[in-house]
Amino acid sequence: MNLDRTTEQKAEILKIAMIGLLVILLYFPTFHMFIYDWSNDDNYSHGFLVPFIVIYLVWTKKDELRQLQPAPSNLGFVVLLAGLFTYLVGTIGAEWFLKRASLVVVLAGLILYLYGNAHFKCLLFPTFFLIFMVPLPAIIYSNIAFKLQLLVSVVSAQLIPLAGVALYREGNILYVSTGPLAVEEACSGMRSIMALLALSALFAYIMYKNRLKQWLLVAFALPVAIVTNIIRVTITGIMAHYWGKEFAEGVLHESFGWLVFVIAFALLFLVSKVLDLIFPTTPSYTSQQEAQAEQGDSSK
Structure with missing residues (x-):
């Protein structure tokens, strides 16, 4: 069982690495322009921090992601195609905003297509937080x-x-x-x-x-x-x-x-x-029970 699980984990890591490599190759010129704008435009100098923040946010979700079972969704393929089409339009029209923004759509589509709705919802905020590194059209x-x-x-x-x-x-x-x-x-x-x-x-x-x-x-x-x-x-x-x-x-x-x-x-x-x-935060019933249990333990 442990051997099978290790093999599955290695296969999963290899799959993510291959997909990541393909995305990097496709968007390499776009990444270069990202770095250029972040370095030369003070309005978007915070863009350097965004990828690291996203990596941290995904890392905080690691335990939750492990509990989820992949359930690939065909809707993700549609989203992926929409992102690639946006990238194509941006390339033909020399519109860098479309090329950059398409990265977020492509990543969202990949998550939804390969892993399903549960993974997509879990990674929704980290994925779309990437939009803050995209400069607006001039x-x-x-x-x-x-x-x-x-x-x-x-x-x-x-x-x-x-x-x-x-x-x-x-x-x-x-x-x-x-x-x-x-x-x-x-x-x-x-x-x-x-x-x-x-x-x-x-x-x-x-x-x-x-x-x-x-x-x-x-x-x-x-x-x-x-x-x-x-x-x-x-x-x-x-x-x-x-x-x-x-x-x-x-x-x-x-x-x-x-x-x-x-x-x-x-x-x-x-x-x-x-x-x-x-809008005060109302403790849930479970939280109240846990608090009462802790008080009971401390009084003994």
Whole structure:
């Protein structure tokens, strides 16, 4: 029996290795572009962490996966074909977003086709978490970033005068006494949004079982990122008035990048605590029995 089980395990490892090799060969140019974008685009520098996070999440599921029996699903073959077709369209049209995103669909299809629904459900979040390493198409990214630039500019232009600073706004340019301050794309909040969405999704998955709480926490990543960047631009404008434009746009501006992300994460953590108060976790009947049993043992 042990010999048969060892043989099955070796065959399974060999099958996974062969499939993994085929995926790597197919997506090798795409992996190269992933690394290039992560290295050269600060908006997606967190992409380097995503594969390692996914590997860890899968590893935490190892015991659960061992208990599941493979039940291949033909639906997975359809999903796999859809992913490969998306890759083909992206290759013909030279659209890197489609080629990159197709990797997630292909992996989902392989899991469903080879192992079935139970394995797919178990690995659903780790698989689709990979989407956070895929850069958005430039046209979509720029369109969203431009609208956020204007929003941040308009709100900051209303807040800065509250500190006694005379200000005139023209588009995304804020004019203070020491000169113009441009609310660049980096100040739009897109960089924070991309990283915070990934972080909030991971945080929600680990912390909550309630789907509503998970989705609410992820949804709050967007306004939190916008609010923190409004704070960043507002403080920069005030500093530029009192200490000079060079000071505000120099070391202060660079250090604000990390500070803003820390503030954003703190706000997100605060949101999670508010959600805990609004939607308190009710212990299951089994958990209550276990707690009562432990209390009984300790009293003896």
